[in-house]
Amino acid sequence: MSVKIRLRELLEELAETARRTSDPFKIDVKRVLDELAEILPMLKYEEMVLDAEILSRVVEIIKEQEDWVKNRSAMLVLGPFIALLKIASLSKQELAKELAEAWHPIVELEQITWIDVFRALNYLSARRKFALEIPEGKRVGVASSSELGELGLLSELDLEEEAKKLEKEIAEKLAEKGAVEYFEVVRGESLSEVFVKAYVISYLATAGKYSIVYDPLREKYYIVKPSNGDYHTVVVPLRGVLHSG
Amino acid sequence: MLGEDYLEVVKALKNALEPFGLTVKVVGENGEALSFDEDKAVLRKALFVVVLKEPPTLQELKTSGWRIDDIAMLSVSLLYLLSRGGKASRKELLDILYSKFGKWRVNYVVERLIKLGYLEEEDENIVIGWRSKIEIDFNKILGIQTGSSL
Numbered sequence: 566m567s568v569k570i571r572l573r574e575l576l577e578e579l580a581e582t583a584r585r586t587s588d589p590f591k592i593d594v595k596r597v598l599d600e601l602a603e604i605l606p607m608l609k610y611e612e613m614v615l616d617a618e619i620l621s622r623v624v625e626i627i628k629e630q631e632d633w634v635k636n637r638s639a640m641l642v643l644g645p646f647i648a649l650l651k652i653a654s655l656s657k658q659e660l661a662k663e664l665a666e667a668w669h670p671i672v673e674l675e676q677i678t679w680i681d682v683f684r685a686l687n688y689l690s691a692r693r694k695f696a697l698e699i700p701e702g703k704r705v706g707v708a709s710s711s712e713l714g715e716l717g718l719l720s721e722l723d724l725e726e727e728a729k730k731l732e733k734e735i736a737e738k739l740a741e742k743g744a745v746e747y748f749e750v751v752r753g754e755s756l757s758e759v760f761v762k763a764y765v766i767s768y769l770a771t772a773g774k775y776s777i778v779y780d781p782l783r784e785k786y787y788i789v790k791p792s793n794g795d796y797h798t799v800v801v802p803l804r805g806v807l808h809s810g
Numbered sequence: 811m812l813g814e815d816y817l818e819v820v821k822a823l824k825n826a827l828e829p830f831g832l833t834v835k836v837v838g839e840n841g842e843a844l845s846f847d848e849d850k851a852v853l854r855k856a857l858f859v860v861v862l863k864e865p866p867t868l869q870e871l872k873t874s875g876w877r878i879d880d881i882a883m884l885s886v887s888l889l890y891l892l893s894r895g896g897k898a899s900r901k902e903l904l905d906i907l908y909s910k911f912g913k914w915r916v917n918y919v920v921e922r923l924i925k926l927g928y929l930e931e932e933d934e935n936i937v938i939g940w941r942s943k944i945e946i947d948f949n950k951i952l953g954i955q956t957g958s959s960l
Contacts, residue, residue, distance in 0.1 A: 645892070648890065660885040664888070664946070667947040669864075670861060778918060780914065782921075
């Protein structure tokens with residue numbers, strides 16, 4: 566191979582590697598310089614220009630390597646300091662924003678497919694039609710709440726009163742411990758009492774008065790005060806919790 | 811099976827995804843970002859994942875089910891772990907999070923972040939998870955300017 570061709574190849578290799586990567590250390594400067602030193606005695610006058618151009622590229626790369634090392638060493642020294650400073654000084658909103666700006670989430674696809682749509686249509690069309698049978702001579706009417714009460718379908722429970730009672734009970738327990746175990750409050754002598762209490766707490770939590778959180782380590786649900794007005798609730802299964810212990 | 815020239819197929823996929831604001835990221839065995847021009851032996855063990863090209867806004871993250879508090883907790887966890895070389899004891903990390911957030915929510919969120927792969931458990935320690943390594947630009951979160959890997 567002629568010296569000129571080899572020099573052109575080296576020049577192209579340098580340019581190509583520099584274009585492909587942002588890491589200047591991907592270029593083996595020592596190998597290039599060794600090769601240039603080897604070729605030098607064989608160079609003709611007109612080939613000196615190519616040699617000089619390669620050297621000029623190598624100098625640029627070394628400069629980039631120097632900047633890279635400076636940058637990395639700054640990161641090693643300053644990184645931990647900056648991290649701790651950010652934790653201490655930024656608000657939750659700012660911390661979230663900092664992360665969001667550096668985040669490139671993996672793309673996930675969650676969507677209903679045509680197969681699911683047809684399966685749902687099949688299910689719906691296979692359902693038996695429900696028709697209310699009205700005995701001869703009777704007519705459909707609206708039952709009053711007192712009639713429903715007589716039939717035992719509507720209790721005379723005062724939900725507002727119940728909510729006040731539970732609020733008081735929870736406030737006392739929260740003052741003591743900071744968090745109340747959910748099932749310490751939601752329990753009762755009967756199934757309906759448990760359900761009513763669960764309903765009332767759900768109402769109070771939805772109104773933002775409490776947060777209901779789950780502690781996976783203890784596998785327990787807790788009622789806590791919302792932090793900074795930001796309340797949160799979770800679904801609590803009532804299965805198996807019927808009577809007070 | 812993509813065949814020997816699978817890289818060309820992945821590059822074509824990358825080009826096809828770009829107009830949709832997506833890109834293909836190449837990640838090495840240890841979670842480091844790689845380029846398509848790396849050595850073939852290295853790329854053979856690499857993961858190719860489709861990610862958002864531009865970071866999402868907080869509003870977009872909220873609509874995809876993230877709470878601001880939870881994102882902030884991930885932010886604090888990563889910043890703390892980065893300051894400790896990528897690893898810290900569970901207790902230390904939780905204490906930092908307790909100092910900033912409600913105690914009851916912290917345990918729940920940390921468990922969730924572990925399940926999602928953003929954090930990982932290693933004996934008594936918590937380390938930066940595979941998913942954080944892929945999805946999050948650590949230099950950017952530290953505020954250090956370097957060439958972007960995407």
